Amino acid sequence: MTINKIYDVIIIGGSCAGLSAALVLGRSLREVLVIDAGQPCNRQTPASHGFLTRDGESPAQLLAIAREQLSHYPNVELRAGTVVNAQLTTEGILVTSQPTDGSASQQVIVKKLLLATGLFDIMPDLPGFAECWGRSVLHCPYCHGYEVHGQPLGVLANGEVGYEMATLIQHWASHLTLFTNGPSTLTETQKDTLTQLGIPIVETPIALLDHQASMLTGIVFDNGSRVPLTALFSRVPFRQHTDLPEQLGCELHETGLIKVSEVGETNVPGVFAAGDATTLYRQVSQAVASGAKTGAWINRELLTASLQERVVKLADLDQ
Template structure:
C-alpha cells in the first residue's frame, strides 16, 4: 500500500492548483483523477487572467504539465469509490481495488449536472446553453437570449442577465410562478415571459437555432441561460460525514476545510460560483491550509 501526505481526488483546476501549492511545499501528494470534467464540451474559458479564451482542456493540460515538474506530486488515473478514517489518517480505495493511505484528503471532484428532459439541452450545455454570464455573457452580448427557469430564481436570473442584453425572454416551460410585483418589474424592463411548454432546443453542433414548443411554434435564440439540478460528483465526502448546504454544496470554511478534521474540499463541489478562476483560487488556498495543518501537527 502506497502512503502519501495528501490524496487529492479530482485532477482539474482546483485539484491541480492545490497540488502545485503542496508540491512547492515538499509534500508527497497523489492526484487521483477519472478524466471526466464537467466542462469537457465547453469550447472556451473566459474571465481568467492570462488564460482568457483558452479551451478548458488546454488550460488543464498546461497546468498538469507544470505541476508534474514537482517530483513529490504523483498522478494516477482512476476513480475513487470509498474512503475510511484510520488512526493516522485515511484509506482511499479506487474502482480498480487499489488502496492508498494519506494523512489528509482533498476533494476537488466537482458536481454532476442533471440535464432536464428537453431534447437538445445536453448537446448545447456549456456551448450555447450557459450557466454563468461572467464566463460567457460577453460573447453573446446584445443578442436574442433566453432564460430557462421559473419562480424566484427566474426573477433573480433575469435581473442579472439583463445586464448583457436588451433582447431577453424568460421561458418558464409551463405556468409562470412569479408574483405580480415580479411580473410588473420584468415588464418594466422589457423582459418578455413565455410560458409555453418546450418540446426541443433545435441546434446544430451545440449552437442553438431556436426553441420548438409543443404547440409547434418556434422562438429563434442565440443563447439560453439555465441552472439545471446537480449532485455531488463524488459521494465519498458525504459518506465520511461532511455536511452539505441546502443547495447541495460541500460546506467549507475560509480555508477550504470541511467539518471533518483532515478533509478539505475545493472547486465546484463547494460553491455556486463555477469558474476556472474561482476553482484555481480555492485550490491554492486549500493547498496552503493543508500544508500548514501538517506542519502544525509536528512542530
Template structure:
C-alpha cells in the first residue's frame, strides 16, 4: 500500500489536536489529523470557562474550529483510529484500523485519557452532566445547591474543602471506611460537612440529572451534583509503545511544551495535563505545535 508523508500527524482531534492543527497550518506545515470521533466530554451538555465559548456545547466548539481550519489547504482530516505507530529511519509510520498507512516527520498525541468508572449504578449515565470533576468548569451552574463529593483520605479532604466554596451544603461520600485523619474529620465537621462511610449503591437520576444518591443500607440523600476525581488510564497506548514515559500520576511526561522523552514525539491536552479544561487543552496544543514547527525549522535550516 502506498504511504503518504506529512510533516506532522496529529492523533486525536479534540481541542488540543484542533488548536495544534491550526498553529501548524498557519506555519505552512502539511498536517494530517486522525480522529476516531469519541471525545471524553461527549456526554457533557455545555462547556464553560472558555472565553468566547462559555455555555456552548462541546460539539459546537469543535464544529466551529473545523470550519475555520478548512481555510488552511495543508490540513487534512481523517475519521479513523490509529492502531500502530513505528519509527522507520527518519519517519514515523502510522497504520489505522481501516488499513491506511501514513508517514510523518513528527507525531503529536492529543488522545486524552479514559476515566475508570466505579461499579455504581447510574454513575456512567450521569458522568459529565451532574456527576462532574471540575468546579471551574461546572461549579457556577450548581452553586449554592446540595452537593456531594466522592472521595476519601487526603485527596478527598482537599477536594471537599475546595468544593465547599461553591456548594450550598456538602456531603463527603468515602464509599467505605474513612481514611481521613482525626484532625481532618474534626475540621470538616466544624464546617458542617457531613461524612458518610456507607458505600454508595446507586446514583438515582433522570436522563443524567441526579435526584438522589442511594446508599447500601437503602437510605437516600437528595443531591444536585456529585463531584468525583476518578482514576484514569491513557486513552491511547501508542505513545507508551513508542517508549514515552509516564509521570507518577499516569500522564505522559513532557517538558512543559509537549516534547516527550522520545525524539520527534509530542503530546498535548488531557493526556499530559491534569488541569483538564478546554482552555488548558488549547494552550497545550498551541505550545506543542509551535515547538514542533521550531524543531522542523532547525532540522531544515
C-alpha cells in the first residue's frame, strides 16, 4: 500500500546520525519520516563515552532522550520497520518498508532520502569474541580506554594493523600484549619498536576468550595455557548494514563505506548518507555531527528547489 501523507524527507535509520538529522529537519519545518529497525551496532555497549554533556550514558538512554525530544515536533514521525527496497522513479524515490508489527508493507515516494543505516560488524569465529564485543572486547580507546586504563590489556591483530593498534593502546595500559593468533606478519623494525616499548608479541593460536557475563577474564590458547586480561582491543571487518546503497546505485569506497561529499551527498541525486555507514570514525559525537550537517544541507537543497519552482511559475504568469 502507498501512504497518502506527503513527506519531504525519509531517513532510514533511527540511531544517532538519523535522529540528529531528523531534529535539524524538523526544526526546519520539514515533514520527516524516520524508519528504524531498532538494530544499532552499539546496542551491546553498556556506556557511551566522549559525547559532551552525556558522557557515560548508555546508547539506549541516548536514543530514548532523542526520541522523546523529537516527539515535540509534530512534523517528525518515527516508525518502527525495515526498509526492504528503495528505487529511483520519475516521481522521486520510492521507498518500501515492512512494519515490525507484521502489518502490510508500506510505500512512500520522496524527493530526498537519507541513509543513516550504519554498519554490520563481522565477528571472527572465535568463541567468546562476539559475546564480549562492545563490552570488554573493544574497538576504540577514545570510546572505552579510560574505563580500563592502567590495567592489563591486549590487542588482537597482526601486521600493520597490529603494530598501529599496539602503539596506540599502550598509552592506556599498565601492561599490554599483542596477540597475533598465529605467525606474526610484523616487520623486524616493528618488532624491535614493540620490544623497546615493552610490548610482548604472542603468536600462539587462541582457542577462546574466557569471560563472565561478557566481561573478559582471560585468553585461553590452543596449548591450554591462559593469560589473564581485563580487556582486549581489536578491529573487525564490516559491511553495510543493508543492501539499499547498492539498490540505489550509491558508489562505495574500497573499504565498503558509502562515498559522500562533505555535506553527505552520494553520487545519486536526492540520496544522502550520514553516520557510521560513511566513515571509520565510529563515535556518537561524530555521528551526531554528521547527521546535523547533512540534515541542514538537505533542507538547503529543498529550499533551492522550491525557489526555482516559484521563479518558473512567476515567469509563466508573466508570459
